[in-house]
Amino acid sequence: MIFSKISGLKPKEKRTFSLHLSYSVIEGILAGLIALNEFVFVKSLLGSSYQVSILFQFATVVFILLIFFNEFLRRIKDKKGLLRRTAIITRLPLLLLFFFPRSPEQLTGDSVFHYIFLAIFLAYYLANPVVFPSINLFLKSAYTHENFGRLYSYATTVNKIVMMVTTFVYGWMLDADNYIFVYVFPVAAILGMFSIFLLSMIPYRECNRPEPSQTLWQGIRQSISQMSAVLRKNTPYRHFQSGFMFYGFGFMGSYTVIILFFEYGLGLNYSSVAFYRNAYNILAIAMLPFFGKLIGRIDPRRFATISFLSMVVFIFSLIMTRYVDGYADIFGIRIYYTMLGYIFFHGIFAATMSLIWSIGSAYFCAPSEAGIYQSIHLGLTALRSLFAPLLGVLFYELWGFTVAFSIAIAMLLTGSLIMLWSEKNYPLIKKERTKPAVTSKTSDLPLEE
Incomplete structure (x- = not known):
């Protein structure tokens, strides 16, 4: 249905939309899992109310780094390589969840696993100050102004549908086994790396810019x-x-x-x-x-x-x-x-x-x-x-x-x-x-x- 509505696109836009849509599907799966993350932390991992608030904070507090990353991202030439390295560094730690205990007796009190869980997802969210501006940059350079809105809305709609279905299925799985997340998130680690690799394949050519006359810190201050x-x-x-x-x-x-x-x-x-x-x-x-x-x-x-x-x-x-x-x-x-x-x-x-x-x-x-x-x-x-x-x-x-x-x-x-x-x-x-x-x-x- 979606592809029937995208006639008249340039070859570059078709390739970009294919990659963008694939990225959106995978990110929809990940978003569906993350949607229950705080509740998993409270119900299965027995985390405290303040710890779960910190887990939620991580998703947004990392954007303070944009103050510094904006200038850094503007200067770096190999943006595709940066995305791929970011994917590996921030998604790989999800594999550690496979080794988490599967019984409440080992998670009561101020368990060290609470802090490991928080650290894993802090690393996960640290990708966002790099990935989000890159999405903006890559799509704006690949889509025409006339097609940007409709193509983005198609991908967003698919993303939301996938996220919703994933969350419902994941909820049922958690009711059957409160610790199913120890198997689910290692798979999510692989998917997360793959999705960012797909994003990095969107056609993008860095403009030839003169070397900045300012130092990095001068650029940040500016x-x-x-x-x-x-x-x-x-x-x-x-x-x-x-x-x-x-x-x-x-x-x-x-x-x-x-x-x-x-x-x-x-x-x-x-x-x-x-x-x-x-x-x-x-x-x-x-x-x-x-x-x-x-x-x-x-x-x-x-x-x-x-x-x-x-x-x-x-x-x-x-x-x-x-x-x-x-x-x-x-x-x-x-x-x-x-x-x-x-x-x-x-x-x-x-x-x-x-x-x-x-x-x-x-x-x-x-x-x-x-x-x-x-x-x-x-x-x-x-x-x-x-x-x-x-x-x-x-x-x-x-x-x-x-x-x-x-x-x-x-x-x-x-x-x-x-x-x-x-x-x-x-x-x-x-x-x-x-x-x-x-x-x-x-x-x-x-x-x-």
Whole structure:
């Protein structure tokens, strides 16, 4: 079906799309496994609430390195070789999970295996500051502007479908054997290396650039200075990032608490968690075409507000589950009636956030500035990830689930108000919004989705 819609492509685009689609399929499998990672850490490995928040932090905090990597990546000529070395260094440690114990008696207390698990996935996520900018660079050079959006959306749709199916199957496997991950992740290590190798095969020719006159550290300082100047001078974008800062604290602060709520608040099995974590993706896939058109027609700050408020509603649905009885058990999956709102509004959130998080920054700048604007976005994401997940767990430890979720809702509402106020007082010129400097989506699911 997808290939029937891609007629008229140049040979380079066809080859690129074939590689891009294959990469997206494999990354969908990996994303489906990672989707249950925090719950595996809590339920099977018996990790603490603070340790699981640190595991979640790793996915985003590594983007602080972009401040330094941007200049390094700009200078390095063998980008394909760098990708392949990164694949081996960051994916190979997953093989160590094969040697993990398969009984709770060896994992109780402050087990050394908790820290080894965290170290393995820190290494895994360290690939992202190299891989994500490379995806952006390779695809923008291989796809024409006219075809970029549709080809990327096809690959993203397939990625989400594969991820969803993988998560459901993996959840069932974990219910049958809580320690099946010791066999699954070594296979994922091989797949992870192969997927990045596929990415490195996308046709790309490095432009001949003069040798930089500055040293690497001078270039890094200049890059930081450029980022600071953008936030000072571009007022609408500064407001956009301010709203996202509050959103990020709400999202990251509640993410780990939701995992803990599934285990300690609802006592769900793996199949149920897989259902709640990914059923919304069916809705997201159906809604993506609609929201993909909408984001180009309205101000990105208003679009972000739709995403933030949808998260408010699905968190409120979680709160209501504590106070409203009623559920049904279907094929081993416990479905709470109040959680139907969680699924529906999480679907809206997933569809909208996958767009605004990935390409929202591009609506505030010229095409030539897309890289620096997305780097600012990722850098600020990493900055808030240093504090937000741990604060969320702290609020839960001090006051319980309801208060922790309520604080997250307050953060999201504040971010929404900032976005709406900014749109009203600092409108964007329409033509600047209709042709964004599209940057590639940095992951199957955004780091803050």
